Amino acid sequence: MVRVRKQFRDLASPEAAHETIDSLALDPDTETVSLADSRGRVLAERIDAEMDVPGFDRASMDGFAVRARDTFGADEMDPIELELAGAVHAGSEPDVEVEPGTAVEISTGAVMPPGADAVVIVERVEERDGSIAVYKAVAPGDSVMPAGTDIAAGARALGPGTRITPREIGLLSALGVDEVPVRGKPRVGIVSTGDELVRPGESLRPEAGQIYDVNSYTIAAGVEEAGGVPELYPHAGDDYDEMERLLRRAADECDLVLSSGSTSASAVDVIYRVVEERGELLMHGVAVKPGKPMLVGTLGEGSAYIGLPGYPVSALTIFRAFVAPKIRDAAGLPESRTATIEGSMAVRERYAEGRMRLMPVGLVADDEGELLVYPVDKGSGATTSLVEADGIVEVPPDVSYLAEGETVEVQLFSADVRPPAVLGVGEDDPALSRLLDRVPSTRYLAVGSREGRRRLRDGVPDVAVVAGDTDPDEVGVELGGWTREWGLVVPDGNPANVTGLSDLVDADLRFVNRDTNSGLRTALASALGDLADERGSTRHELVEAIEGFDRTTKAFESPARAVLTGRADIGLGLRTSAESLGLDFVSLGDQPVRVFAAPERMEKPGVGALRAALESTADVIDGLSGYHTRPRE
Amino acid sequence: MVRVRKQFRDLASPEAAHETIDSLALDPDTETVSLADSRGRVLAERIDAEMDVPGFDRASMDGFAVRARDTFGADEMDPIELELAGAVHAGSEPDVEVEPGTAVEISTGAVMPPGADAVVIVERVEERDGSIAVYKAVAPGDSVMPAGTDIAAGARALGPGTRITPREIGLLSALGVDEVPVRGKPRVGIVSTGDELVRPGESLRPEAGQIYDVNSYTIAAGVEEAGGVPELYPHAGDDYDEMERLLRRAADECDLVLSSGSTSASAVDVIYRVVEERGELLMHGVAVKPGKPMLVGTLGEGSAYIGLPGYPVSALTIFRAFVAPKIRDAAGLPESRTATIEGSMAVRERYAEGRMRLMPVGLVADDEGELLVYPVDKGSGATTSLVEADGIVEVPPDVSYLAEGETVEVQLFSADVRPPAVLGVGEDDPALSRLLDRVPSTRYLAVGSREGRRRLRDGVPDVAVVAGDTDPDEVGVELGGWTREWGLVVPDGNPANVTGLSDLVDADLRFVNRDTNSGLRTALASALGDLADERGSTRHELVEAIEGFDRTTKAFESPARAVLTGRADIGLGLRTSAESLGLDFVSLGDQPVRVFAAPERMEKPGVGALRAALESTADVIDGLSGYHTRPRE
Known part of the structure; x- marks a missing residue:
């Protein structure tokens, strides 16, 4: 029977939400x-x-089982001789009794033979022919471990x-x-509700707006970690009758059913219908960011229902804060001691929405190993922030900002989560990917060179990777680097016969650019500036002539892939990307890619490991077209 | 191929042992x-x-997909009307193109239809018949999440x-x-080598000196926790040919083979033979307590061998200190942050053997939650100390003592190990067992009333349970208690017709006593004193007349069980034990059993929970013959 505590207000307080969830019965057999x-x-x-x-009186030393009384008076000067009557070994039943005046050889762990009440250790005995001389008296119980000891x-x-x-x-x-x-472990059903969701491993039709289902497996893993047994139900897609059947089945088979926010109103309707027909809606909406749309209810006898938000980090946040404790409690498992740690805010963070915020944060250790905490994923919904967010900080409704250096408590997403050995930010680059593989436990945020420089100055990351010319003194301590050849990626065979930057401006070609934080974009801008000077024009005029100059992409290979799939005629990129995708390439030059460390983090072991890995730059760039090592400055 | 570093000295240093083990190749695929x-x-x-x-340009809000250019100039005063050309929903492929002057209804997550480059959110639009009025201009990219973002x-x-x-x-x-x-996870074979060992679940012949195999499953669980896959090989008993076959099979199938100390020299010989024939013995003996007999070697290509000590706590200690780190390393798993914690010594501990000591310790929290550390299992080999020992403290060879209050680092036996909520010591009693069931996470050491009083005074445990009269002021704060009826347990039907204490002294009966720490023993001694006074004799004379007065046992039910199995004619015990085993009972009186807390630990939550549980003493003793509640003093 599901006991309930009804909590109905427009938005429940987080405390009320905890109470409502606590009231759900989730007791496995x-x-x-x-x-x-x-x-x-x-x-x-x-x-x-x-x-x-032990289940028997056991010899605790190698020696001879005797009647202690027989040894009384024995000493080095005046040994007592006992007749040797047999032997008992560990794991066998004694077939001999110790009569007065006799002894039985015995090994450690063996059963004391009847009659014997002590063991004379082998070092206190001289073995003779058919007898032993005992050189030391023993008391009853000596070197014997009685049964049940x-x-x-x-x-x-x-x-x-x-x-x-x-x-x-x-x-x-x-x-x-x-x-x-x-x-028993509580059984937790996970029902996937978005029309557009496809399970990993199945084929995806992006042209039909399909995306892989992120939350089902994430939450399943969280359930398992909390001590529950996750049960993933098949995805019903946009078949709402099937979805309703699945929900009912999950309610019958599980102690708790979870779903995560769907963009489809019809799917939400189905959930409401099943909750209301079979059970009761106890709560809709909690005054907490994220998680406002959280639903809590029952699905009839013996099953509860909680609806989580849809964004991956939000779903994991609400799961961590409200659902995992309930599962752990039902499983009888205390929260891991490591699941909550303290750190200090790396930056000042403002917040003033009047409701509790569960703020996703990343962690980085400073040079002394102290943990710094910084906010991530400010509602972006990005899946990538999943691996940037190490846990959450609960910010009460009446707190309007957290000061830099303020101590905060971080509820980790998993007791296994650790701060990275190195936190890097900056340009994305294929050689860098390989370099990072050589340094265990790195976290790298490909935010581009400009944003990377900015963040390093702000004091959060350990290193920044900058592509293009930059004043080293303004960034940090240079650890090493390489050069890469950049230019224009065009289809195989170069059908538009592009020979240089002029063609990008003059020919009628669809271009794909990189974003303004990218070092490639900066290099392009600089080259366009030179071309404008040559032509006596302005950069702005040239840019205006390029179709798609504002079509920006996030990663080094993206423009090349757009060219490969025909979405563009020409893209900004690297020689190595063009070659690896079988495209042609028009070189516009080489640019340095350099790794800079924050001076105060130079002593961090992870930074040392990265520096050491940079000694092997030649290996790192091996096979990458257009790459060269360059001397350290 | 197993790479090796040979380390041969009489006793290797712990550092050399770590190096030798590090040199073993254990790299799973x-x-x-x-x-x-x-x-x-x-x-x-x-x-x-x-x-x-996402794999497509995705609407990030509900609204209308448009050509941004078509909306330029729109505002509240001067809306722009666009023809409605269709709709696109999440998870479906657009079947419509956005021509100039048209708009397409779109839901969050849906694919942007061809031609559109922005979304006007639904709140900025007025829907009309077949068209929409746009009240706000949008820029290209507004409310659109481009592919790959x-x-x-x-x-x-x-x-x-x-x-x-x-x-x-x-x-x-x-x-x-x-x-x-x-x-991959390293595969670790566990070979059980004692002749006398029997696997749990199999039937045991104690009369043949058999005991259950403790180390195989313990170490298997440790292997699993460290990230390896344990493989338990069948137990060969004293069939040495079979044991040799098993060792060879384990070497072929596993990356590492472990065995734990055998009391049988023949078993050790088999191990030596297999190691020497197929591989190489790299180390025998380490200057560390325990673990002196530790063996390290290879078993031919691809497998390593480590021999652990035989005592359970010693085996787990050496496994924790030397083997688990190697397995974790091979599995690529870092040590859990919780696996090492700091505490301060609860007592002074001397040690001066000139070699490193891996000291098993227990943990207890003081009233402020600070961890106190105390030594346990000083080489006793007792299995019970397994659950008393929370981890080990490494004491370097040149340290002769650890001072009370000194900070030490404890390597926990498992990251899941926690200090108990309450640490109790003292008398054993069936009502107490039930009481403790009501307090989560208690640890209770049945050391007897006398030893319990002593330990409470020494400042380690939270509570002591004392049976018999005692001066409360000398013990601690009384939390509650009950009385129990004690006396003599005799066979069913009372064949010797025992009626009181006189018969114990005068009749020719084999007696089983409790140990001198037991409150039952104290009560018996006091009753014998009274009888001696009556008879004008001395207690010593009466005791001398009792056969088996020195046959002591460890638990409240043990003497009764000895009577049940015919090993004794009369035993010291409780009415409830006699009745539950179907024996007769001759009452000698009632004695109080009281729970005392250390005054400075009264605020500990666990002590509070125990005190609360004592409010229900009537439930706790319900059904126990001869038990009564007694008013709190």
Whole structure:
């Protein structure tokens, strides 16, 4: 039975949302797993020892089992001789009794033979023919571990709620427990609701507006991490009857059903209908950014429903803040100690919307290993910000800004999340991709050379990569670099017979440019300036003559790909891109690509690793057309 | 090929042992897993985007796709009318083109139809019959997310070595990647070598000296936690030919083979033989306590061998310190941030053996949540210390003691290990077991009333449980308690017709006692004192007359079980034990069992939870014969 607490207001407070979600019943049944599969699970009930460990009086040293009384008075000067009556080894049953005046050879771990009450260790004995001479008296119990010494039958071994780690598995092994009663994992169904969504691995028709479903697998992984069992339901596309059937099936099979925001009103209608017909809508909307459209309800007996926002970072944020704690709680798993860490704001961040903000943030360590926290993904909805966002900072409604240096608590998206060894920003470049592969745990944001320079100055990243001429002193400490050949990418065979920049201006060709942060764009602008000077014209006039000068793209290969697919006749790019895509290339020059570090981060191990990797620039650029190493300055 | 660094000295230094183990090649091949199974794995190679995300120019708002130029000049006063030419929805291909003077209805996420270069949002438009009035001019690109804005084809998405958490799964989903190249997990074979060992789940013959195999499953769980794949080989018992075959098979199938110390010299001989015939012995013995007998070698091409000590805590200690880091490294997984924590020594600890000590320690939080660290399992080999030991402290050879309050670094046995909410010590009692079930995350060490009082005074535990009369002021703050009926447990039907303590002294009966720390033993001693006074004798004389007075056992039910199995005629115990085992009982009185807290720990939440649980003492003792609640003092 699902217990409910109804919370209806236009926008519920975050506290009320937590309470409503807490009120959902999500208690999986106890299950039994094999010992080998019990790691990470939570014990459902107390385990008492059902047997003594060891189950017999055990010799704790190699030596001779004796009646202690027989050895009384023995010493170095006056040994006592005992007749040797046999031997007992570990793992075998004694077939001999220790009568007065006799001894039995015994190995560590063996069962004490009847009659014996002590062991004389082998070092205190001289072996003779058929007898032993004991050089030291022993007391009853010496070198004997009585049955039940380790664990006695009836004793409490482990309590309910114990998290099973290797050591608990050890204790359970000792007790011979091979079937372990553990708390069940809550079953969480994930229903995918966008018409345009396609599952990874299936073929995509971008021309029909299809995109891959990001949230289903992301949330499934989050459910698993929180200790639940995710169940991905097939995607119903725009078949709303099928979607309704799937929702009903998920409600029957799962303890909790999740979906994430759909752009389709019809899909939302289906969800509302199923929630209202079978269960109850408990909450629509929470006064928190993001997550305003969050839905909470029941889907009849035994199943709850939570609707998450659609943007990937927002979905993960709301999942992390509201849903994962509930799943963990149902699974009996405490939150990982690493899931929350402290850091200080790297920049000042304003916010004043009067409702709580769950601010996605990235982390970077400074030179002393202290964590700096910076905001990312300000509502852009970009999937790439998923890997830039390490966690969230809860900003209360009455806080209007966070000061630079202010200490904040970061709820990590995953206990496994770590700050990168190096945080880099700047130009994108194929040689750079290879270089970064050689430095473990780097994070690189391809924001372009201009924005990269700006961010390095603002003090967040460790390094910036700048393509084109720049004043090194204005950027940072140069760690190394290379040159690359840039120019115009044209179709194979150069059908328009482009020979230089003049043709870009004069011929009637559809052009694709890069964005203004790109070092390639800067180089083009500079070359157009030179051409304008030559022609006695202005750069503006030349630019106006180029069709598509404002068609900008995000990555170094994008214009070339536009040429490849016929979307453009000519694109700004690199010789290496043209060659790798089988296109022709008209060179306009070489430009340096240089890696600069923030001076105060030079001692960071990751920066050192990057610097070391730059020693092998020749390897890094090997096979890239138009690339050259250049001496460090 | 296994690369080796030979280290031969009588006892290798710990540093040399690390180096030797580092030199073992343990590099699993890359494998491919499905996206859904990739969480927690490590990316084997760089993932570049092979497509633009989104793969099309996408409307980012609900509205109307237009040619921006057509809207120039539109404002509130002077709207521009455009003919409505159709509609495009998310997930479908546009079947209409935007000609000059026309507009097409479009929903968020839909493909921009040919001809359109901007979206006028729905709020800026008045819909008319077959046309729209645009009240605001838009610029080209307004409310449009161009193809590749999120991720551009050719861009670096994730680097090799990236740990895959939910957010990386999100990015991979966006790129349509459903098969993920990840680093393989090293395969670790576990060979069990003691003659006397039996696998949990199999039947045990204690009379033949058999015990359950503790280390195999413990180490297997540790291997799994470190990112390896454990492979448990069948137990060969004392069949050495079979054991040799298993070792060879393990060497062929695994990257690393582990065994843990055997008490059997023959088993060790088999290991030596296989290592020497197929590979090379690189190290025998390390100057570290425990772990002196550690073996390191190779087992021919492609497999390494490490022999661990036999005591469970020692095996886990050496595994944690030397083997787990190697497995993690091979798996590409960094050590969890939580795997090492700081605390301060709760007691002074001496040590002066001139070699490094890996000291097993327990953790307890003080009232302010600061971690206190105390040594456990001083070489006892007890399995129970497995769950008392939270991790290890490395004590360098030249340190002769650790001072109370000194800060130490604890390497936890598992990142999931946490200090208990309450650490209790003292008497064992069936009602106490039930009480503890009601307080999450308790750790209780049944060391007896006397030792419990002593430890509470020494400042380590939070609470002590004392059975029998005691001066509360000398112990701590009383939280609550009950009384229990104690006496003599005799066989069903009371064949020797025992009626009181006199019979224990006078009749010729084999007795089983409890240890001197037990509150039951204290009660018995006191009753014997009274009897001696009555008889004008001494307690010593009475004790001398009891056969087996020195046969002590560890748990409250142990003497009763000895009576049940005929190993004794009479035992010290509780009415409830006698009744639950179907035995007879001769009452000698009631004794209080009381829970005392250290005054300075009264504010600990766990102590509060225990105190709250004690409010329900009546429930706790319900059904236990001879138990009564008693008023709190």
